[in-house]
Amino acid sequence: MAIRRVLITGSSGLIGSEAVTYFDRRGWEVHGIDNNMRRDFFGPDGDTLWNLKRLQRTTRRFTHHTLDIRDRQGMLKIVADLKPHLVIHCAAQPSHDLAKQRPFDDFDINAVGTINLLEATRRAIPESPFIFMSTNKVYGDAPNEKRLVELETRWDYADPADVHGIDETCRIDACLHSLFGASKVAADIMVQEYGRYFNMPTVCLRGGCLTGPNHSGAELHGFLAYLAKAVREERVYTIYGYKGKQVRDNIHSYDVCTFFEAFYHKPRIAAVYNLGGGRSNSVSVIEAIARFEELIGKKLKTVYVEQNRIGDHICYISDLRRIHTDYPEWRQEYTLDRIFPELSQHPSEEDV
Numbered sequence: 001m002a003i004r005r006v007l008i009t010g011s012s013g014l015i016g017s018e019a020v021t022y023f024d025r026r027g028w029e030v031h032g033i034d035n036n037m038r039r040d041f042f043g044p045d046g047d048t049l050w051n052l053k054r055l056q057r058t059t060r061r062f063t064h065h066t067l068d069i070r071d072r073q074g075m076l077k078i079v080a081d082l083k084p085h086l087v088i089h090c091a092a093q094p095s096h097d098l099a100k101q102r103p104f105d106d107f108d109i110n111a112v113g114t115i116n117l118l119e120a121t122r123r124a125i126p127e128s129p130f131i132f133m134s135t136n137k138v139y140g141d142a143p144n145e146k147r148l149v150e151l152e153t154r155w156d157y158a159d160p161a162d163v164h165g166i167d168e169t170c171r172i173d174a175c176l177h178s179l180f181g182a183s184k185v186a187a188d189i190m191v192q193e194y195g196r197y198f199n200m201p202t203v204c205l206r207g208g209c210l211t212g213p214n215h216s217g218a219e220l221h222g223f224l225a226y227l228a229k230a231v232r233e234e235r236v237y238t239i240y241g242y243k244g245k246q247v248r249d250n251i252h253s254y255d256v257c258t259f260f261e262a263f264y265h266k267p268r269i270a271a272v273y274n275l276g277g278g279r280s281n282s283v284s285v286i287e288a289i290a291r292f293e294e295l296i297g298k299k300l301k302t303v304y305v306e307q308n309r310i311g312d313h314i315c316y317i318s319d320l321r322r323i324h325t326d327y328p329e330w331r332q333e334y335t336l337d338r339i340f341p342e343l344s345q346h347p348s349e350e351d352v
Contacts, residue, residue: 003061005029007084009069009117010091012036012048014215014222015133017055018253019088019260024059026261031082033067033091037109041098042219045226051214069113079120083128086264087121089114090133096178097309103179110183111190118194118202126200129267131260132191134204135184136274136318139166140175141311148315154245154284155315165249165279165317168206168272178311188272195270203263205256208276208318212253213342224250224288227300228343231292236301241308244286247315249277252334259323262330271326276318281336288340295344 006023010016011032024030032055038046055062067074069091079087092110093099099106114132121130136143143166147158157163172185188204195202215225219238230237259275283291289300323330 003027003029004086005031005082005084006086006088007031007033007079007082008088008090009033010089011064012052012055013038013090014212014225015210015253015256016088016090017051017214018212019090019257020055020059020062022254022257022260024061028061030059030062031065031078031084032062033065033069033078035066035068037068037093041093041095045219045229054214069116070108072116075116075120076123079117080124083125086129086131087117087125088131088133088260089117092133092184093180096137096180096311099178099180099183106179107183107186110180111186114187115190118190122194122198122200126198129201129203129264130191130194131263132187132202132204134188134191134206135181136166136206136208136276136313136316137177137181137311138172138185138188138206139170140172140177140181141313142171142175143316144314146315150245153287154247155242156247157315163279164321165319166274167319168274168322176311181311192270192272199269201267201269203268203271203273205259205273205275206318207251207256208274208316209248209250210253210256211250211339211343214253223248224339224343227288228292228296231289231296231298231300234298234301236303237289238303238305239285240305240312242312242314244289244304245284246308246313247282247284247317248313249279249282249317250336250339251275251277251281251332252339255332255334258333259327259330262327266327268326273323273326274318274320275323276320277332277336278320279317281332281339282317283336291340292344295340
């Protein structure tokens with residue numbers, strides 16, 4: 001049997017690096033694209049060089065390519081040369097706070113970089129599945145229109161009909177996104193359009209909070225990983241609005257990768273799925289702080305700012321019914337009871 005080949009962008013980031021390890025262990029030839037822009041975005045906390053070195057040390061069939069997805073000719077060439085059987089696009093400017101300071105970088109990376117890779121795929125390997133890591137921020141602040149109830153430690157949906165959370169029919173227009181959300185909308189729609197217009201197997205995965213031990217968590221991106229780091233290192237942690245009761249559902253990077261493989265084996269045209277932890281993996285900021293404090297044995301120093309982040313969700317839980325209907329064999333293995341201890345025990349990147 002011929003060795004299968006996968007091309008992964010953002011291969012030193014959380015999901016990209018997990019995908020490198022995942023497919024390498026399954027005998028694939030893995031090619032990764034990453035230029036460590038996270039350090040440029042977030043400073044030393046965002047540096048992914050440690051993660052690249054870890055991958056080079058622990059994998060057998062991984063080749064790293066220091067490329068920028070904004071390099072159109074570079075993307076056309078690498079896809080044409082490699083002709084991968086699967087493309088996983090994780091590279092992004094990932095912070096909606098940072099986007100307003102660097103709008104050109106944000107749009108060029110998230111929107112233009114995506115079409116560079118899509119067109120390269122269409123020209124060389126239109127039959128290969130194209131997986132795009134989108135975001136729940138494509139919905140803007142429309143999820144905040146849901147009627148909510150304030151509980152002791154979290155906000156939650158007031159209507160029992162909303163118990164499963166936000167589904168894929170939530171509108172993406174006539175709402176506030178942040179510039180990051182808008183650039184990801186552009187990419188999301190383009191991935192769908194290439195699927196429908198050119199009959200290509202594409203999927204947009206609208207992620208909730210993605211987490212795992214190989215996340216270079218920074219204050220502006222990487223909720224649980226950065227929170228664990230803040231507790232461990234006794235940093236001051238800023239809570240932005242909503243009384244710290246804002247809710248996110250969290251999915252482990254390994255569970256994201258098992259869906260990548262499921263989609264590869266059963267691809268669809270222009271598919272769109274919410275990909276998060278669901279209600280069982282949902283947690284508020286103050287609930288997460290309490291769990292890390294108990295596990296790590298340190299008290300977190302916090303500062304509360306009454307102003308929430310622009311366009312931020314008050315309560316966001318991913319409705320997973322569509323993805324479970326289309327891929328009933330896919331199930332998450334990581335609960336919060338596995339995720340929190342793993343992040344609590346993870347050493348700093350300098351020790352890896």
